[in-house]
Amino acid sequence: MAAVEDCPRNYREATESKDKDKWIKAINVEFEAHARNGTWIKVPRREGIKTIRTKWVFAKKRNERGEIIRWKARLVALGFLQHFGVDFFETYAAVANMSSIRIFLSVCCTAGFVMEQLDVDTAYLNADLEEDVYIEIPEGLNEDSKCVLKLKKALYGLKQAGNAWFKTIQRLLVETGFKPCGGDTCVFVKRVRNEFIYICLYVDDMVVAARTSELVDDVKRAIASRFRIKELGYVRHLLGMEIAYDQKARTMTVTQTQYIKTIVDRFNQQGARNVTNPCDQSLKLSKADAPQTVDEKEEMSKKPYRSLIGCIQYVAQCTRPDVTYAVTHLSRFMENPGKKHWAAAIKILRYLKATSEKGINYSNLGELHTPVAFCDADWGTNLDDRRSVSGMVMMMNGGPVVYKSKYQATVALSSTEAEYLALSMCAQEVAWVRGLLNDLGINLEKPTQVWEDNQGAIALAHNQGYHARTKHVDIRHHYIRESINNKIIKLDYHAY
Known part of the structure; x- marks a missing residue:
C-alpha cells in the first residue's frame, strides 16, 4: 500500500514531536520485541567486523474507518550497505498476487466460508539469520559504544529478511498439512476429510478461510504455537481495502x-x-x-x-x-x-x-467459479513509438478477478495483429486462473469462454494455415491456438 501518512522521518523527529509519548511507547514496544525474540547479541567491536547502520521508520495503522488503531515504530537495517556474497545471498520473497487475493476472496465468499484475519507480530524477527551480519548500536538503546550487535534474526531492512521470513512461515504451514498452490505460493490449501481450508498470505498478514469456525480455530492455534499473533477477527480491512462480507447471503463488496x-x-x-x-x-x-x-x-x-x-x-x-x-x-x-x-x-x-464508494462485488448468483474473459486492444495509441495496448478482464462470481492493461512489446502492423497479441496475453491469464482454481479444488471441465471483438484476430486464432500478412508474428503469440486446441479456452465474437 502506498504510504500517505504524515509521520516522523527519523528518531529525533519522533521523540520531539507533539505525539512523542505515543512514538516513544512504540519504540519501547519494538525494543521489547527484539529482546523477546533474541534478535541480536552484544559482541565487542573488533578489527575486520563490517557493520551496517539502522534507522527508525514510523507509521500509523488505521482501521476501515480511518481511525488510528496502532502507532508503529520499526527498527530497520540499511540493507543497501550490505554486500552480496558477504552478508547476504538470497533476496527473493514471495507475496500474494493481487489477482490471487481477489480469486481467494471470490471463492471463499461464494462458498460461504468463515474468513478470519490475523497478523504475525514482528514477523521477520521469528526468522533465523544464516549469515553473519553486524549492526551499530541503534538510537534509543543505551549500550557501550565499544560494542556492536550481531544479528541472530532477520531484522527488517536486511536484503534477505523477506526471504528468511517466507521460508519460516512456509515451513510451518507445510508441517501443519498445507500445500502451496502452484499458481501462487502465497496461497495455501489443506484438505481435512471432505473440507478445504485456505490461507492467503501477504508478508505477515494472512486470511484463514474454511467452512466452519472450528477449522479456522485449529489453524490459528497451530500458528500461535510457534508465533505471537494478533487475531483481527472477521476480515474487514485488508491491505488498504475495505471488505464488506455477508456470509449468510454469500455476497461481498471490496472498496478503497x-x-x-x-x-x-x-x-x-x-x-x-x-x-x-x-x-x-x-x-x-x-x-x-x-x-x-x-x-x-x-x-x-x-x-x-x-x-x-x-x-x-x-x-x-x-x-x-x-x-x-x-x-x-x-x-x-x-x-x-x-x-x-x-x-x-x-x-x-x-x-x-x-466514485470512492465504487468497488468490486462478488455473489453466488449465476454459474459459480466459472471465469469468463473479455479481450481488446487499443491499436497504435502510443504516440512516441506507436505500440498498442492489450487489455483484458476476467469475470467470476459476479465481479472481476483478473484485469490487465499493458503496452505490447512490439509494434503491431494492423488492428488484427494488435488484437491477436492481446488474445495471447489473455490466454495466458486464463491458463493461470484455471490452474489456481484447480489447486483450490475447483476443477473446470469446460473451456473458459473468451470474447473478442475483432473477426480477423478470431479467424487467425482458429486457422493455423499460412498467413502472409501475419507471418512475422512471433511464434510465442500463437499460444492462443494451442489454448483453443487443448480446450482451455473457447473463443467467440462479441461486439463491445
Missing part, C-alpha cells in the same frame, strides 16, 4: 473508500470539482508534452507526479479496473512529466473522489 479519501487529502483535492470519467479520450499525450522551458521544469519539479501515480496505481491494482487503462498510459511519463500529464493524473484522482 478510506484510502481514496486519504490520497485526496494528501494532494489537496478535497474541494475540487468531481468528474464523471477518468480520462478524456480526445486528449493525446506523449513525451513531447514534457517541460520545455526553465520555468516549466522548475514548476513541474515541485509536483509529486510519481507519488500521485503510485497512489492511484495502487487503487487500480486492487479494486478499480475502470482506471487501469488511464493509469497505465500516464505511467509512461514518470521520468519527465509535464503540465498535461499532471492535469490528467489529477483528473483520475478527482474521478476516484467522485
Whole structure:
C-alpha cells in the first residue's frame, strides 16, 4: 500500500514531536520485541567486523474507518550497505498476487466460508539469520559504544529478511498439512476429510478461510504455537481495502473508500470539482508534452507526479479496473512529466473522489467459479513509438478477478495483429486462473469462454494455415491456438 501518512522521518523527529509519548511507547514496544525474540547479541567491536547502520521508520495503522488503531515504530537495517556474497545471498520473497487475493476472496465468499484475519507480530524477527551480519548500536538503546550487535534474526531492512521470513512461515504451514498452490505460493490449501481450508498470505498478514469456525480455530492455534499473533477477527480491512462480507447471503463488496479519501487529502483535492470519467479520450499525450522551458521544469519539479501515480496505481491494482487503462498510459511519463500529464493524473484522482464508494462485488448468483474473459486492444495509441495496448478482464462470481492493461512489446502492423497479441496475453491469464482454481479444488471441465471483438484476430486464432500478412508474428503469440486446441479456452465474437 502506498504510504500517505504524515509521520516522523527519523528518531529525533519522533521523540520531539507533539505525539512523542505515543512514538516513544512504540519504540519501547519494538525494543521489547527484539529482546523477546533474541534478535541480536552484544559482541565487542573488533578489527575486520563490517557493520551496517539502522534507522527508525514510523507509521500509523488505521482501521476501515480511518481511525488510528496502532502507532508503529520499526527498527530497520540499511540493507543497501550490505554486500552480496558477504552478508547476504538470497533476496527473493514471495507475496500474494493481487489477482490471487481477489480469486481467494471470490471463492471463499461464494462458498460461504468463515474468513478470519490475523497478523504475525514482528514477523521477520521469528526468522533465523544464516549469515553473519553486524549492526551499530541503534538510537534509543543505551549500550557501550565499544560494542556492536550481531544479528541472530532477520531484522527488517536486511536484503534477505523477506526471504528468511517466507521460508519460516512456509515451513510451518507445510508441517501443519498445507500445500502451496502452484499458481501462487502465497496461497495455501489443506484438505481435512471432505473440507478445504485456505490461507492467503501477504508478508505477515494472512486470511484463514474454511467452512466452519472450528477449522479456522485449529489453524490459528497451530500458528500461535510457534508465533505471537494478533487475531483481527472477521476480515474487514485488508491491505488498504475495505471488505464488506455477508456470509449468510454469500455476497461481498471490496472498496478503497478510506484510502481514496486519504490520497485526496494528501494532494489537496478535497474541494475540487468531481468528474464523471477518468480520462478524456480526445486528449493525446506523449513525451513531447514534457517541460520545455526553465520555468516549466522548475514548476513541474515541485509536483509529486510519481507519488500521485503510485497512489492511484495502487487503487487500480486492487479494486478499480475502470482506471487501469488511464493509469497505465500516464505511467509512461514518470521520468519527465509535464503540465498535461499532471492535469490528467489529477483528473483520475478527482474521478476516484467522485466514485470512492465504487468497488468490486462478488455473489453466488449465476454459474459459480466459472471465469469468463473479455479481450481488446487499443491499436497504435502510443504516440512516441506507436505500440498498442492489450487489455483484458476476467469475470467470476459476479465481479472481476483478473484485469490487465499493458503496452505490447512490439509494434503491431494492423488492428488484427494488435488484437491477436492481446488474445495471447489473455490466454495466458486464463491458463493461470484455471490452474489456481484447480489447486483450490475447483476443477473446470469446460473451456473458459473468451470474447473478442475483432473477426480477423478470431479467424487467425482458429486457422493455423499460412498467413502472409501475419507471418512475422512471433511464434510465442500463437499460444492462443494451442489454448483453443487443448480446450482451455473457447473463443467467440462479441461486439463491445
